[in-house]
Structure formats: structure tokens, C-alpha cells
Amino acid sequence: GSSSDAAVRMALAEAQVVEENRAHLKKHGVDVDRLEDALGGGSADLSSQSEDVVLVKNLPGGSGTSAAVLRDLFGEEVVRHVVLVPSGTLALVRFRHPVDAARAFxxxxxxRFGNGPLYLQWPPEAAVRNLTDAALAEEEDAPPNAGGAARAELPEEEEDAAPGPDVAAARTIxxxxxxxxxxxxRLRQTFAKVGEVR
Structure with missing residues (x-):
């Protein structure tokens, strides 16, 4: 009947989206098999995780998600490149320095991003080792970096600044x-020893 035809069309469309995403990641130097192994909870070696690339999952997709939006979200000054799959549901964010990646993670x-939370994961280094600047430069115009040695430092006070609504929600206990x-x-006094209590 028509419901089975619709199910077949839906399955074909999903398979096409998955294949487009795989091809896009391969084009950018990603070892898709190793990445999928890590995503599926396979036997990825946890000791060899990337230190400067973060896998961003659970993105809402559609026109609201772009490499520019993600670069702004994670910090224009610390993000080196963003590879967003065509479906807009998964991205790899490469940071300029491992310490920036750890801080952002x-x-x-x-x-909260869109209608749900961001799920972040450290991909296996072997999966993103060949994520080259040349391949990424085709995808997006990277901001110029004078000499490549300058590093944007966030003042330590900025991390402890008054949180916005998303950060405040993440700090609710x-x-x-x-x-x-x-x-x-008594409860307020106890928690006031470690930070501001509202």
C-alpha cells in the first residue's frame, strides 16, 4: 500500500543523506570508518583521542546550523576550522590549540542549542589525523591569521563572568x-563557600 511506499521512500532518502554526509567527511580527510566505530561505541582506542578536534553531535540541522554559527558559538578567536556535514546534524570543530579545545569542550x-543539548565527543586521532587545512580551505574562508603564531587569550575573569541564560542553566544544581x-x-551558606548562590 501507500504506507509501505512512503516507508521505502523515507528509507531511501535517509540512506542518501547518510551517504552524502560520509562522502563530505571523506572529502575533508576524515577516516569515516574509524569515526563511525567511535560513534557506535565500538573498539575505538580512548588513549589516542584527538586533542584539538571536537565532534559535535545532535545539531538540529536545517538552515539554522552553519559553519559560521558554530564558529561563533565555540569562539571565533580559538576555532581554526569547522566541517559541517550537508545534513547539518554533525560537525567537526578543529581548535587552534588543545587547551582551547579542552576549555570549549x-x-x-x-x-542547549536549538531544541536540544549539544553532545560533544573527542574523536579518535586516527579518524581526524588527515583533516587538512587545504581540504578545509575549500569549504570555508578561514579568517586571516597574521603569521600563524598569534594566539587569542581569553582573560581568566571572562570564564567566571556572569553566565548567560544557557550557562546559568548548566550551573543549576x-x-x-x-x-x-x-x-x-543553611543550604545557601554551605554552597556560598564555593560560589554565588541565587
């Missing part, structure tokens, strides 16, 4: 199993 993991005798004031 910590700050952005599970942050739910405390369970409190004694009935615990007062709100």
Missing part, C-alpha cells in the same frame, strides 16, 4: 535527599 558540553531539618539558609 568543558564549557559547551550539553549546552538539584540537591536531593535533604533532611527535613535542613533550612534554606
Amino acid at each position: 568543558k564549557r559547551m558540553a550539553y549546552r 538539584y540537591v536531593k535527599n535533604l533532611s527535613f531539618s535542613t533550612s534554606e539558609e
Whole structure:
């Protein structure tokens, strides 16, 4: 019937999208088999994870997701390149320095983006080792870097600045199993020792 025809068309369309994404990643030097092994929870060697590339999953896709939006989200001054698959649902973000990648990973993991949280993962180094600048330059115009040695430093105070709505939500702590005798004031005093309590 027509429902089975629709299911077949849907399956074919999904297969085409997956193949387009695979071809796009291969074009940019990604070892897709190793990446898929890591995504599927396969036997990826955790000791050889990339230190400067972050895999961004659970992107909403569509026109709201672009390499420029992701570069801005993760920090224009620290992002070297972004490879976004054609479906807009997965991206590889290469940072200028491993410390920038680690800081961004910590700050952005599970942050709300679109209708859901961002899922970040360190891909296997072997999967992204050949992610070359030449291949990436075809995809996007990288911002000029005078001499390539200048490094944008974020002041330490900026990390502790007043959080925006997304960051504030990520810093919400739910405390369970409190004694009935615990007062709100006592709880505030306890948590005030480590940071601002609202």
C-alpha cells in the first residue's frame, strides 16, 4: 500500500543523506570508518583521542546550523576550522590549540542549542589525523591569521563572568535527599563557600 511506499521512500532518502554526509567527511580527510566505530561505541582506542578536534553531535540541522554559527558559538578567536556535514546534524570543530579545545569542550558540553543539548565527543586521532587545512580551505574562508603564531587569550575573569541564560542553566544544581531539618539558609551558606548562590 501507500504506507509501505512512503516507508521505502523515507528509507531511501535517509540512506542518501547518510551517504552524502560520509562522502563530505571523506572529502575533508576524515577516516569515516574509524569515526563511525567511535560513534557506535565500538573498539575505538580512548588513549589516542584527538586533542584539538571536537565532534559535535545532535545539531538540529536545517538552515539554522552553519559553519559560521558554530564558529561563533565555540569562539571565533580559538576555532581554526569547522566541517559541517550537508545534513547539518554533525560537525567537526578543529581548535587552534588543545587547551582551547579542552576549555570549549568543558564549557559547551550539553549546552542547549536549538531544541536540544549539544553532545560533544573527542574523536579518535586516527579518524581526524588527515583533516587538512587545504581540504578545509575549500569549504570555508578561514579568517586571516597574521603569521600563524598569534594566539587569542581569553582573560581568566571572562570564564567566571556572569553566565548567560544557557550557562546559568548548566550551573543549576538539584540537591536531593535533604533532611527535613535542613533550612534554606543553611543550604545557601554551605554552597556560598564555593560560589554565588541565587
